[in-house]
Amino acid sequence: MFYRETGQFKASYASDEAIFPIAQDRWAVIAIVIVAYVVIPIVANEYWLQAVLIPALVFSLAALGLNLLTGYAGQLSLGTGGFMAVGAYATYKITTAFPELNILVVFLLSGLVTAGVGVLFGIPSLRIKGFYLAVATLAAQFFLVWLFNRVGWFYNYAPSGTITAPPREVFGVMITGPEAKAEARYLVALAFVTVAALAAKNLVRGRLGRSWMAIRDMDIAAEIIGIPLLQTKLSAFAISSFYCGVAGALMIFLWLGSAETLAFDIGVSFDVLFMIIIGGLGSILGSFLGAAFITLMPILLTNAPQVVGISMAIDTQKDLESIIFGGLIIFFLIVEPHGLARLWQIGKEKLRRWPFPY
Amino acid sequence: MDILYSVFVAPFLDMADAPLFFAEVVIGGLLTGVMYSLVALGFVLIFKASGVFNFAQGAMVLFAALTLVGLMERGVPVAIALVMAVAVMTALAFVIERVVLRPLVNQEDIILFMATIGIAFVLEGFGELVWGSNVKELNVGIPDVSFEVGGILLNEFDLFAAATAAILVAVLAVFFQRTTIGRALRAVADDHQAALSVGIPLKTIWIIVWSVAGVVALVAGIMWGAKSGVQFSLSLIALKALPVLMLGGFTSVPGAIVGGLIIGVGEKVAEIYWGPLIGGAIENWFAYMLAMVFLVFRPQGLFGERIIERV
Amino acid sequence: MATVGAPETTAAGSARKIGGPLLKIENVSLAFGGVRALTSVSFEILEHEILAIIGPNGAGKTSMLNVINGFYHPQEGTITFKGRVRKHMRPHDAAAQGIARTFQNVALFKGMTTLDNIMTGRNLKIGGNILTQAIYWGPAQREEIRNRAFVEEIIDFLEIESIRKTPVGRLPYGLQKRVELGRALAAEPDLLLLDEPMAGMNLEEKEDMCRFVLDVNEEFGTTIALIEHDMGVVMDISDRVVVLDHGLKIAEGTPDEVRTNKDVIDAYLGVSHD
Numbered sequence: 001m002f003y004r005e006t007g008q009f010k011a012s013y014a015s016d017e018a019i020f021p022i023a024q025d026r027w028a029v030i031a032i033v034i035v036a037y038v039v040i041p042i043v044a045n046e047y048w049l050q051a052v053l054i055p056a057l058v059f060s061l062a063a064l065g066l067n068l069l070t071g072y073a074g075q076l077s078l079g080t081g082g083f084m085a086v087g088a089y090a091t092y093k094i095t096t097a098f099p100e101l102n103i104l105v106v107f108l109l110s111g112l113v114t115a116g117v118g119v120l121f122g123i124p125s126l127r128i129k130g131f132y133l134a135v136a137t138l139a140a141q142f143f144l145v146w147l148f149n150r151v152g153w154f155y156n157y158a159p160s161g162t163i164t165a166p167p168r169e170v171f172g173v174m175i176t177g178p179e180a181k182a183e184a185r186y187l188v189a190l191a192f193v194t195v196a197a198l199a200a201k202n203l204v205r206g207r208l209g210r211s212w213m214a215i216r217d218m219d220i221a222a223e224i225i226g227i228p229l230l231q232t233k234l235s236a237f238a239i240s241s242f243y244c245g246v247a248g249a250l251m252i253f254l255w256l257g258s259a260e261t262l263a264f265d266i267g268v269s270f271d272v273l274f275m276i277i278i279g280g281l282g283s284i285l286g287s288f289l290g291a292a293f294i295t296l297m298p299i300l301l302t303n304a305p306q307v308v309g310i311s312m313a314i315d316t317q318k319d320l321e322s323i324i325f326g327g328l329i330i331f332f333l334i335v336e337p338h339g340l341a342r343l344w345q346i347g348k349e350k351l352r353r354w355p356f357p358y
Numbered sequence: 359m360d361i362l363y364s365v366f367v368a369p370f371l372d373m374a375d376a377p378l379f380f381a382e383v384v385i386g387g388l389l390t391g392v393m394y395s396l397v398a399l400g401f402v403l404i405f406k407a408s409g410v411f412n413f414a415q416g417a418m419v420l421f422a423a424l425t426l427v428g429l430m431e432r433g434v435p436v437a438i439a440l441v442m443a444v445a446v447m448t449a450l451a452f453v454i455e456r457v458v459l460r461p462l463v464n465q466e467d468i469i470l471f472m473a474t475i476g477i478a479f480v481l482e483g484f485g486e487l488v489w490g491s492n493v494k495e496l497n498v499g500i501p502d503v504s505f506e507v508g509g510i511l512l513n514e515f516d517l518f519a520a521a522t523a524a525i526l527v528a529v530l531a532v533f534f535q536r537t538t539i540g541r542a543l544r545a546v547a548d549d550h551q552a553a554l555s556v557g558i559p560l561k562t563i564w565i566i567v568w569s570v571a572g573v574v575a576l577v578a579g580i581m582w583g584a585k586s587g588v589q590f591s592l593s594l595i596a597l598k599a600l601p602v603l604m605l606g607g608f609t610s611v612p613g614a615i616v617g618g619l620i621i622g623v624g625e626k627v628a629e630i631y632w633g634p635l636i637g638g639a640i641e642n643w644f645a646y647m648l649a650m651v652f653l654v655f656r657p658q659g660l661f662g663e664r665i666i667e668r669v
Numbered sequence: 670m671a672t673v674g675a676p677e678t679t680a681a682g683s684a685r686k687i688g689g690p691l692l693k694i695e696n697v698s699l700a701f702g703g704v705r706a707l708t709s710v711s712f713e714i715l716e717h718e719i720l721a722i723i724g725p726n727g728a729g730k731t732s733m734l735n736v737i738n739g740f741y742h743p744q745e746g747t748i749t750f751k752g753r754v755r756k757h758m759r760p761h762d763a764a765a766q767g768i769a770r771t772f773q774n775v776a777l778f779k780g781m782t783t784l785d786n787i788m789t790g791r792n793l794k795i796g797g798n799i800l801t802q803a804i805y806w807g808p809a810q811r812e813e814i815r816n817r818a819f820v821e822e823i824i825d826f827l828e829i830e831s832i833r834k835t836p837v838g839r840l841p842y843g844l845q846k847r848v849e850l851g852r853a854l855a856a857e858p859d860l861l862l863l864d865e866p867m868a869g870m871n872l873e874e875k876e877d878m879c880r881f882v883l884d885v886n887e888e889f890g891t892t893i894a895l896i897e898h899d900m901g902v903v904m905d906i907s908d909r910v911v912v913l914d915h916g917l918k919i920a921e922g923t924p925d926e927v928r929t930n931k932d933v934i935d936a937y938l939g940v941s942h943d
Binding site for chain 3: 012013014017199202203205206207208210211213214216217218220221222223224225226227228229235239282
């Protein structure tokens, strides 16, 4: 009885097209935003920020990017790790070459670089579809990781082969490097993610989003009604790669502090793919839910045995994690192939009718 | 100018200079290719007969090999261990059909693909949990002796693997083309619901196919395991099989072989002759690039079915 | 055969002015490997008319539409649209030039709602680039609202308001066909190609569809070419008829002329000629 739209009439198309047409949703979102921006930095401790919140934000961004490409535009991609690497290494090179340049601008520039790379690897998508395309994106994944591993120029010939985020500040606040406080890094990541989510939502509810979904559902028909296949597919690759590139940059500069190419290997690509499957393909909300789920689960699994009082060897734990993880994926696909986002929608439907069953 | 020379001229001169070595590289590549084909065969079987792209094939190879080695380590004689391993893989097929395939009947391909990724995780975790995760040696009595033929170094083991693959392929090809079950399998691959409506027992077909794929995985596992030890990285071989499938087409048994050979040779030759130019270890990505470029010109692979767009 | 009751403004008594040739097909031949789908077919579609393309199954009717659409490219022959000879037009170009169509097996975007599907039909008419769309507020929103208003008129016209937000995959077949018509109309086409728009419908649905087709032709002046098997519909609403059989054109003329044409009757009854 609380979650009903009675009395909420839309008097214009503008209000019907709004992101949150239901007033209760709007209030909820405002509340979440306040909590995220104001409450959490005050309340959360270092561990939670570093181990849970910041990585969840970073991966939400990557998941958003992949969802645009795979969930909305229907182009299956297993190259996410590689694209994230491009963003990270591009940021590293640009900021070490131009230290005075505002690091936020550098993040955006590296996103653009990644978009370019994404377009390049997206060109085959015109001829190759479905699983074949997924395997082609693997070419991107393996090649890019190899590139950043082998070509010393990318890591400024450091003997260890790793890149380290140099200290940078914005408006007098240190946000990268060892001095940067977790709260500062968290807020910057949050800001990026908020803007990115808004932009993504706007894109998908407009002409471009519809073109993507048309291509996903039936590309022949889409072409016949006038949607230019090549440009639309490439735009999906470009924008998706932009998001993944920035996510990669944030991963190194705001979360890990330093990394080698191992941080971007094929495992990451699969992780992000799982995030959008479990969260919900073709759903902005789903990207967040999936990212939160996959980020939290290992932590839960690692800590659960202790909570319950069983002690386990690390190896056993990893194996169990594998099994539970795989099992969960299968479970979700059977129960709700459209992911957590759909479950959420169903939940809202039930809430609407509460306390009536139907 | 220098670069052009070293890319387009020098490697070929090298090949011509030492033809025997070149032949060795090619043969080595062919034999590696055969091993890839073995894994790819499993994919093709399942895809051809159930329309599912089985990402778990690599995990199945690992699991089969682990089971075999695990049994042998516990003192079970080779022959019995083999039979038990086959039994285990058949049981696995039953489980997969019941738990994963049946609930997902007629879902979109991508959902099934994701489900097989889930299966892969479960198999890997489970296999290592039960049998342990350290590298194991596998010895099934195949001699690993090198000998020379006309100045070229050959390995008995590799030849044995090639012969096994050849026999396996021949058997499978006959099975698909000539038998009733083979035809039923092809119908199922085309359209689950249609196949059901003409009375083809989906359940039985799937169990048969996944069992056969399991046995193929076992053979592949034995070959790879004997060569480089049974360990986790075995499941990554599956990733290598993907470019093989792209080249050969997902639905073709001969394509898996030819694709495997091309990838095997291409990889080796590229690594030896062009690798040093750009820092080595191109094997990581060369196969994929090759396949991707090839696909741009021929999207269905060498032998795959022509994708006809219909409106 | 039951005649579908047509409203007052039938083809015969219409006040529309049928103009000159909008589309000219000259000696078009199309073959797939050894299969000849079309052999030297020639006819014209006149502006503002409703032309029916009929013929037994396998006659090449859908292939003809696909050729007009740019989906198939004929090996021989020329196609002239709006006075310009086209060479190897891609479907996307055909759409840009004002040709829209519906399909035999409904080709809607199953993952989207009715409203979104029809909005995709507007795709070519909506301006804006990625940046303005990402920001949304401002020019992109105004474009969106403007086009939404237009699409709402189509929804109104086709009487499908109640299923606006329903994912089309859930709609019954007859409604899906109507939505598909809406999507084609959204592009404001000059030439509308309908591939068996009444297939699988009951009498009432057919009457509704006929009414829509006639209204579109009357109100917007859209030239319509439709493939149809129901002779009652063909006789009632078309201005002229083209008959295809085994890839050849065997008759062309008004519905009455064609109905009494011996070759046409033979083709449908399967009589072989000596």
